[in-house]
Amino acid sequence: MxxxxxxxxxxxxxxxxxxxxxxxxxxxxxxxxxxxxxxxxxxxxxxxxxxxxxxxxxxxxxxxxxxxxxxMTFFTQVDAVRVFWNSGVIAVVATVLTLAISSLAGYGFEMFRSRTRERLFAFLLLLLSIPFAAMMVPLFVMFSQAKLVNTFTAVILPTVASIFIIFYFRQTTKAFPTELRDAARIDGLKEWQIFLFVYLPVMRSTYAAATIIVFMANWNNYLWPLVVLQTAENKTITLILSGLTAAYTPDYGLILFGTVLATLPTLIIFFLLQRRFVEGMLGAVK
Structure with a gap:
C-alpha cells in the first residue's frame, strides 16, 4: 500500500x-x-x-x-429629528424585546424536551407560510378594540415573537456545549441564571447576527406602520420617504438625500457588529 x-x-x-x-x-x-x-x-x-x-x-x-x-430642502420639508426619533424608538425597543423573547423561546425549545415540543415547533414553522398581509385585518381590528391604533405599541407588538428568530436561536443553540449547562447546575445555578450568565456570553455572536437582522427589519418596516400609524407626528422615516415619492413632481435629489440618511443607522449597526455577524451566521460558539 x-x-x-x-x-x-x-x-x-x-x-x-x-x-x-x-x-x-x-x-x-x-x-x-x-x-x-x-x-x-x-x-x-x-x-x-x-x-x-x-x-x-x-x-x-x-x-x-x-x-x-x-x-436644506429636506430639513425644511421634513421634521427630521422627530421622524428619526420615531424610527429609532420603534427599531430599538422592538429589537430588544424580540431578542429577549425569541432567544428564550429558542433556548427552551432546544434545552427542554417533551412529547409535544416538536409538534409545537413544526406548527410555528407552518405559520411562516402565512403572508403578513393576510393577518393585517384581524391585527388592526384587535389593536383598534384595544385602543392602540396610532401608537408605537401597535407597531412593536406583532414583531416581538419572531418565528424566524426563534428558529435561528434554536438551531444555533444546538452548538451550545451541554457540559457548561451541566457544570452550572452542579454549581447550584438556576435555569434563569444559566441563561443570563452562561448562555448569553457564549452565544454573543448569535445575538450580534440576530441584532442586525431584527434591527434592519424593524427600521425598514413599511406595510404595517403605514396601516396603523395615522398621524404625521408618529410617522417613521420609511413612511415619510414614501410620501415624498407620491408627489405630483417628486424631487428625486431630495428623496435620495433622505434615503442616504435613512440608510446610515443600519450601516452603523452592521459595521459595528459585522465580525460577530459572520460568526453568528456560521454558527460559531465561543
Missing amino acids: TSAADRAVAQAKAPANPWRPVRRAIVYVLLSVAAFVSVFPFYWMIVGATNTSADIIKGKTSVGSALVTNA
Whole structure:
C-alpha cells in the first residue's frame, strides 16, 4: 500500500489542469459582475443625493453640486429629528424585546424536551407560510378594540415573537456545549441564571447576527406602520420617504438625500457588529 507521502508526491508530479485558469477567470468575472450589481444602487443613491432632480432623470452618474440644496430642502420639508426619533424608538425597543423573547423561546425549545415540543415547533414553522398581509385585518381590528391604533405599541407588538428568530436561536443553540449547562447546575445555578450568565456570553455572536437582522427589519418596516400609524407626528422615516415619492413632481435629489440618511443607522449597526455577524451566521460558539 502506498503511503500518504507517496500519494502527495504523485499528485505533485501530475500535469496541471489546463482548464483551471479558465475556470478561475470565469469565477472572478461572475463575482465582479455580482459585486457591481450589488454596489451600483448604493453608489447611485449617494451620487443622486448630490444632483438635481433633472440630472437624476437624465441618468447622470457623476457627483453634482446640489447636495447643500437637497439637504436644506429636506430639513425644511421634513421634521427630521422627530421622524428619526420615531424610527429609532420603534427599531430599538422592538429589537430588544424580540431578542429577549425569541432567544428564550429558542433556548427552551432546544434545552427542554417533551412529547409535544416538536409538534409545537413544526406548527410555528407552518405559520411562516402565512403572508403578513393576510393577518393585517384581524391585527388592526384587535389593536383598534384595544385602543392602540396610532401608537408605537401597535407597531412593536406583532414583531416581538419572531418565528424566524426563534428558529435561528434554536438551531444555533444546538452548538451550545451541554457540559457548561451541566457544570452550572452542579454549581447550584438556576435555569434563569444559566441563561443570563452562561448562555448569553457564549452565544454573543448569535445575538450580534440576530441584532442586525431584527434591527434592519424593524427600521425598514413599511406595510404595517403605514396601516396603523395615522398621524404625521408618529410617522417613521420609511413612511415619510414614501410620501415624498407620491408627489405630483417628486424631487428625486431630495428623496435620495433622505434615503442616504435613512440608510446610515443600519450601516452603523452592521459595521459595528459585522465580525460577530459572520460568526453568528456560521454558527460559531465561543
